Amino acid sequence: MxxxxxxxxxxxxxxxxxxxxxxxxxxxxxxxxxxxxxxxxxxxxxxxxxxxxxxxxxxxxxxxxxxxxxxxxxxxxxxxxxxxxxxxxxxxxxxxxxxxxxxxxxxxxxxxxxxxxxxxxxxxxxxxxxxxxxxxxxxxxxxxxxxxxxxxxxxxxxxxxxxxxxAPDRGRKVWLHHGSSISHGSDAASPTGTWPALAASLGGVELVNLGLGGSALLDPFTARTLRDTPADLISVKIGINLVNADLMRLRAFGPAVHGFLDTVREGHPDTPLLVVSPTLCPIHEDTPGPSAPDFSDFANGRLRFRAAGDPAERASGKLTLGVIRDELARIVRQRAADDPNLHHLDGRELYGPADAAELPLPDGLHPDAATHRRMGERFAGLVFNGKGPFADRSA
Missing domain, CATH: 2.60.120.260 (Galactose-binding domain-like)
Known part of the structure; x- marks a missing residue:
């Protein structure tokens, strides 16, 4: 009318x-x-x-x-x-x-x-x-x-x-997700085009997205927020910001991950909890942070990042994505012996070497809109469907 x-x-x-x-x-x-x-x-x-x-x-x-x-x-x-x-x-x-x-x-x-x-x-x-x-x-x-x-x-x-x-409650499960700028939606085309929003839509769940650009840093207050937020499914994507901020060394990383997960489990002792390691980021696979901006083409709207660390510094405990993936996999294996609802996903299953060859990261750190769609579809297929850790097995 x-x-x-x-x-x-x-x-x-x-x-x-x-x-x-x-x-x-x-x-x-x-x-x-x-x-x-x-x-x-x-x-x-x-x-x-x-x-x-x-x-x-x-x-x-x-x-x-x-x-x-x-x-x-x-x-x-x-x-x-x-x-x-x-x-x-x-x-x-x-x-x-x-x-x-x-x-x-x-x-x-x-x-x-x-x-x-x-x-x-x-x-x-x-x-x-x-x-x-x-x-x-x-x-x-x-x-x-x-x-x-x-x-x-x-x-x-x-x-x-x-x-x-x-709107009435449709009885859908609540998925609480925490991650970095990629989970936040950096360079996605629109709010429903971020990879978590796409995955939630395909998985038939209600999304609460705690992806925080530049700030997925194992902060205790973020763990407490996850602990205190009602949820049926929880995932935490850990790693890239710790490298590009050069925030901590390996000695601190493992206990910090344990502490973060311990806090989440205080509020959600039996909730399916998925730990996701970093997606592929070629500049930081084997080279520590920090990430440094390249302003050479900034006036044209193009900002790129490079790894400013030295690969030799891994020997002194500096973190790379490869080191973080290995440590996260080890931690989840250790904890899963007493926590059957704890799961692990290698982030390279969402975006790996073949994807990087086809859809390279435009600025060296963040995916574009097409890559967000691919990651959302991959996550839904791996996590919400089949034998995935968030699959609905009530039927």
Missing amino acids: NTTEHDWITTPITADLLRGAIELERTAHGTLPHRLPARARAQCADGQLAMAESQPSGVRLVFRTRATAVELDALPTKRVYTGAPPRPDGVYDLLVDGRLAGQASVAGGKTLTIDMRAGTAETRPGPVGTLRFTGLPGRDKDVEIWLPHNETTELVALRTDAPVEP
């Missing part, structure tokens, strides 16, 4: 309309979804973590309605990198009864200017923008609006031309 502004119904944006968020913060403008709780955020002053956890990867508005038109007022935070071309606006994905039915972006918003060379960041205010989807089928349906995975988003107002109610 045709609508006028007087036909709109405004519905408060409350927790029962949001999925995938760990905590909601009331701001001066509206509601800001977080993927780490305030207690965790207070224990780390790292600006990278603050940015990553507030980017709502996997967070979506979900409701039941007969509305044919939906408006969402939002205040995004746009990232601008000094010396680089403008970044595209974040993408919102509209799903109707589980199928992609539209995509749009919100103009305006705050601006976070990041100078990677200087290591500085500055936020400037900006206006609220409006997203609008029209032409939806005029029947009862489940509507999902997936928020941009890479753009901090404050939700200001939800308007529809018919009443809204929380």
Whole structure:
């Protein structure tokens, strides 16, 4: 039907309309979804973590309605990198009864200017923008609006031309996943195009994505968040950030992994728990970190990374991806003797040498959109289907 502004119904944006968020913060403008709780955020002053956890990867508005038109007022935070071309606006994905039915972006918003060379960041205010989807089928349906995975988003107002109610519980299992920027969705085309979102869709589960760009660092507060978050299935993808940040040595790594898993098990003693080792990253397979940016073509929007460590430093305990994979496999074998619900997946089964030859990592670290799709399909096939550790064997 045709609508006028007087036909709109405004519905408060409350927790029962949001999925995938760990905590909601009331701001001066509206509601800001977080993927780490305030207690965790207070224990780390790292600006990278603050940015990553507030980017709502996997967070979506979900409701039941007969509305044919939906408006969402939002205040995004746009990232601008000094010396680089403008970044595209974040993408919102509209799903109707589980199928992609539209995509749009919100103009305006705050601006976070990041100078990677200087290591500085500055936020400037900006206006609220409006997203609008029209032409939806005029029947009862489940509507999902997936928020941009890479753009901090404050939700200001939800308007529809018919009443809204929380979508019913479809009885799907909740999959809680933690990983690095690859799990966060770096370089995916849209929020439902990240590999965890794709895998969740194929596996028929509800995703809670704690992929944190630059911040999958075995932090105790992240382990406690996993411990305290309700879930039927849990996976942790460990490794690449520890290398590219050059954060710890082998002596610290093993006990840190054990401690992380111990904490998760405090809240989920029998939940299927999958430890995923790093996907292939040629620059760090045998060369330690840190990763160093190459700005030679940054003005054209192309940033690459190189390994700045020395392979000889492995002898003193510096970590490479090969070392981490071996250690993770050993730890899982050791623990699985007393924990039959603990499982291991070599990340190279998701993206390995043959994939790298066909779909090389554009910047040396992160997969492109096609690779996200391949990884999501691979994960679903290996983990949710057949004899996989998350396969449904209730039938």
